[in-house]
Amino acid sequence: MSELDTQPAKNPPTPLPLDERLYVLKPEASAFFKSHTGIHDDDALKSHILDVQAKAYKGSPKTTVPKLNTVTTLNALRGHISALHAAAFFHLFSEEQQLAVGRSLAPLLSPLPGSVIFGYHIGKKEKGLIEMFGHTLFCHCPETWAAMWDGVVFAKGTVRVDVKLQEKRPSMELSPKVTGNIPAEEAKAMMWLVWSVTRL
Incomplete structure (x- = not known):
C-alpha cells in the first residue's frame, strides 16, 4: 500500500447540487417507477422522485x-x-x-436504510429506578425505550425499533470477576433489554 493510500483526503470532492433539468426517465424506467409507486401522471411522478432524491441527498454525509x-x-x-x-x-x-447519549450516537449512523444501532442493558417491566451494584440506576421498559428512539431521537416512522425484555443469568452477560460481586437477590432480579434500532 502506498503512502498516498494511507492518507486522508485533504480536499474531498464537493457534492454537486441537485438539478431537476437532468431528470430523464427512459420508458422502461418510467414504467417501473409507475408500477411501484402507483403514480401514473408523469408530472406527479417527477415531483415524487425529485422529492425523495432531495431528502436522501440532504441526509447523506458530505x-x-x-x-x-x-x-x-x-x-x-x-x-x-x-x-x-x-x-x-x-x-x-x-x-x-x-x-x-442516544442523540449523540444517532448522527453517527449512515442515512442508508438498514443501518442499525443495537445492544442490550438492564431494563424493567415498567420504567423506573432500581438499586443495583450499590447504585441507583434508571431503567427503561420496552415501550419507553422504543418511544425514545422512534419519535424523539429519530423522526417518528423513520426507524424500526425491535426490543424485548428477557431474564438472563448475569454470568452469560458479565465476566465472573464482575458477577461475583453481585448479591444473589440482585442477580435474580436482573432483566435485560435486548434491542435494535434500524433505519427504514
Whole structure:
C-alpha cells in the first residue's frame, strides 16, 4: 500500500447540487417507477422522485469515509457507520442522559436504510429506578425505550425499533470477576433489554 493510500483526503470532492433539468426517465424506467409507486401522471411522478432524491441527498454525509487509523474524534464518522453496538452501557446514565447519549450516537449512523444501532442493558417491566451494584440506576421498559428512539431521537416512522425484555443469568452477560460481586437477590432480579434500532 502506498503512502498516498494511507492518507486522508485533504480536499474531498464537493457534492454537486441537485438539478431537476437532468431528470430523464427512459420508458422502461418510467414504467417501473409507475408500477411501484402507483403514480401514473408523469408530472406527479417527477415531483415524487425529485422529492425523495432531495431528502436522501440532504441526509447523506458530505465527507468521504475516513480511514480508521486517522480518526481522532467520533465526529469524523458522522453518517458513515452502518452498524453500531452499545452493550451494558445505557443503564449507567439517568433518563435524561440516556436520551442525550442516544442523540449523540444517532448522527453517527449512515442515512442508508438498514443501518442499525443495537445492544442490550438492564431494563424493567415498567420504567423506573432500581438499586443495583450499590447504585441507583434508571431503567427503561420496552415501550419507553422504543418511544425514545422512534419519535424523539429519530423522526417518528423513520426507524424500526425491535426490543424485548428477557431474564438472563448475569454470568452469560458479565465476566465472573464482575458477577461475583453481585448479591444473589440482585442477580435474580436482573432483566435485560435486548434491542435494535434500524433505519427504514
